[in-house]
Amino acid sequence: MTAADPGGRMRLRDAALFAGLVCLLYVDPLFVRRNFSGRDLIAYNLPMEKSVHDAWARGELPVWTPEVSGGRPLAPNPNAGALYPPRALLAPLPLPLALRIFPVLHWAAAGIGVLALCAALGRSRGAAWVAAVTYVFSGVSVAEVFFPHIQPGMTLLPWIVWAAGRKTGTPASRLAVLASLFALDFLAADVFTIAVAIGSAALWIVLEEDPPAAPRRAGALAAAVALGALAAAPQIVATALWIPQTNRAVLGMTLADVLHFSIHPWRLLELASPHLFGPIWELDVRPLWGHPLHNGRPSGIFPTLYAGAFALIAVFLAWRSRARGARFSRVLLGVALAAAVLPSLLPERWERLSSPLPLRNPEKLAVAVILSLAILSAIAFDAWRERPRGARFVRALLAVGAAFAALAAFAALSPARAGSLAVGLIGADPARAPLAAASLPRALAEAGLFWMATVVALDALGGVRNRRRGEAIALTLLTLVPVAANRRIARSFAEPEVFAPTAFARFVARQDPEAAYRTLGESFLLPRSELSLSQTGVTLSESEFSRRTWYQQTPVLWSRGTVLNEDFDAGDLSRVESLRRVAGRATGYRDSASFFGALALRFGIRFRDQEPIAGYRETGGDALQAWDENSGAYRDVRLLESWREAAGPVEALEAVPRLADGEIVLENGRSGQGRARGGTVRVLEKTAGRLALDVDAPDATWLFVLRAFWPYRTIEVDGSPVEAIPAQLGFSAVPIPAGPHRVVWREQLPGAGASRWGPVLFGMIVAGLLVAHRHRRTG
Secondary structure (H helix, E strand, O other): OOOOOOOOOOOHHHHHHHHHHHHHHOHHHHHOOEEEOOOHHHHHHHHHHHHHHHHHHOOOOOOEEOOOOOOEEOOOOOOOOOOOHHHHHHOOOOHHHHHHHHHHHHHHHHHHHHHHHHHHOOOOHHHHHHHHHHHHOOHHHHHHHHOOOOHHHHHHHHHHHHHHHOOOOOHHHHHHHHHHHHHHHHHHOOHHHHHHHHHHHHHHHHHHOOOOOHHHHHHHHHHHHHHHHHHOHHHHHHHHHHHHHEHHHHOOOEHHHHOOOOOOHHHHHHHOOOOOOOOOOOOOOOOOOOHHHHOOOOOOOOOOOOOOHHHHHHHHHHOOOOOOOHHHHHHHHHHHHHHHHHHHHOOHHHOOOEOOOOOOOHHHHHHHHHHHHHHHHHHHHHHHHHOOOOHHHHHHHHHHHHHHHHHHHHHHHOHHHHHHHHHHHHOOOHHHHHHHHHHHHHHHHHHHHHHHHHHHHHHHHOOOOOHHHHHHHHHHHHHHHHHHHHHHHOOEEEHHHHHOOOHHHHHHHHHOOOOOOEEEEHHHOOOOOHHHHHHEOOOEOHHHHHHHHOOOOHHHHHOOOEOOOOOOOOOOEHHHHHHHHHHHHHOOOOOOHHHHHOOOEEEEEEEOOOOOOOOOEEEEEOOOEEEEEOOOOOOOEEEOOEEEEEOOHHHHHHHHHHOOOOOEEEEOOOOEEEEOOOOEEEEEEEOOOEEEEEEEEOOOEEEEEOOOOOOOEEEEEOOEEEOOEEEOOOEEEEEEOOEEEEEEEEEOOOOHHHHOHHHHHHHHHHHHHHHHHHHHHHO
16 A cells, blocks of 8 residues: 555545445444434434434425424524435435434545545555544544534545645536535535635645646635535525524624633643543543533543544654645644634633624634644655654654653552642642542553554554565554544444433323423423432433433434423524523422413423422422423413413513413514413324414414424415414414414425525536536537
């Protein structure tokens, strides 16, 4: 695996080998019924993926999810990436299988993209392999399994850089390929990785293209971005119309919110020692001690930055290289580190300032850091293979390995002192010193072993005897190091452990087979439970905690909904957030049953050491949690018998705490009250995107629907369009005349009337460019 293809083409055999390696390493989720879980997966991403998957499986656009926050937009939220084509392509498969394939497919595609990029740079096949391993098996890329909404951006990044610098093919074909890759990135919809991709492509043109060709290349890049945006117009337009109505846009975000997940400078030590701050692969977060580096959380978005010891060594080996791609990698590394690290140094007095952009978590830029390290690794590999460094450099490498051994020995022989020094250096609570003392010997010894394995690999690579054998040994070791360090991050569990409903979920399903009610995770609104804290990591893993508490999005996995849940992605509509704040105050009153009952919150769950919210009575449970029921709760779709009218949202907000049992406040521009005799509602169809109802109202009244007030839907009563108005501040109501009527309610993709032509125009323009170029060549 030495020679590079003179045409700059990746060898298909190498691509197949890399894909095979990924499949081999993740054989358990691929070929047995085990699924990835942990971190944000079970609390947020898997439920959202289910909503998207179910919609595509029904042949519908995934525009709405009814189970979260009482119902909220789905496709417009860029965190969903609902219009990303692979999600639709995997929809015919059972959900657990689709979710097993998705991350493995993207890891394999990312590695093949790095192989293609390195081949275009003229790197040897061995160097390209090392770069692919560095990128895909880094702690950053492996941890993308927890974030399927940003993993496509990680996968597409090397492909976009490859396409931006590609010299083979015709100008029209190069433009078509680059535009298509941008279209996929825009449809995946993660703003950070989109920005990284565009910035990286532009940086490549500025730093790596010949000056005479740079303006033409820049023009092609601009055209590709524009065409990609045209193809992704349905996503872009929907998101643009969604943002102004969200809580993050209306109320804004502070700098503390936006920069919460940044990379603290101390975390750069993870480039040498992968698990320095505790066993981050465990589900039990209690042994972790690096909380000050993550703003009080056990770990960052990415549990480690480690990409193999060779990635760090490569920075020194290739820093002054003039090889193609070296300057790009150096600048990208510096810019990405600055953008990801400097926000962590923000003075505390600035944290309450408003952020100019409602975008969060600069730590996501670590993907650019890893790409730059991967390219530098390829350059360093070839440089060492052709001309190994002298004895002085090797001695320096050995000295680093000896230092790791000495530190590990010190940590093992003097654990108390080592723990105190460690927590003191990062400013952690001294009470965490025993945790540091327990984890440091293993972490340092492991880092030393990985380092020395890398030194052995370099020695084998630089050997003059049997060069092929030496390179095989080097490639094997350089592959094993990041794999051994980071493979365990992506843990898999038996399918029932992830998807099987809990005992409480089964109870709710028996009590409410029509799914006409919602569940209140009472613990979210009640004072902190000491019982839950004592059980976390003992009886309840991080995943099981999310499954049992019902204030995150996990119940979507069982097609069960919540209303006043945690706004995990700050993506709720602002009206719903206002209602959630009222709910926090309502828990302190004895007459709050009607408030929660009006929102169809019939069921509740809490820990045993918490008192139930007023109106909820225990109906079951186990030793850890109590199951409650509010027998006076109303259905999620109903004809109103009494209501209060308000001129606007301020008046409605003031009225909500004073409403009588069953009463709903309506923002119809008037002030007053209304009553009607009870009617009937028969549900004909009830899916995420569509409601069909037969209603019979003795008097003119209103149809209340527990779906967030949102202008992008069509509602017809007997075939005539009607408009919904805000009800109960955050939800919707429709006027219903006396008598029997058919109501049809359809959720719409915002701006779809115009944006749907974007992909059509994209196809026409790209086809026209290719045909025109062919005619010029044949003419």
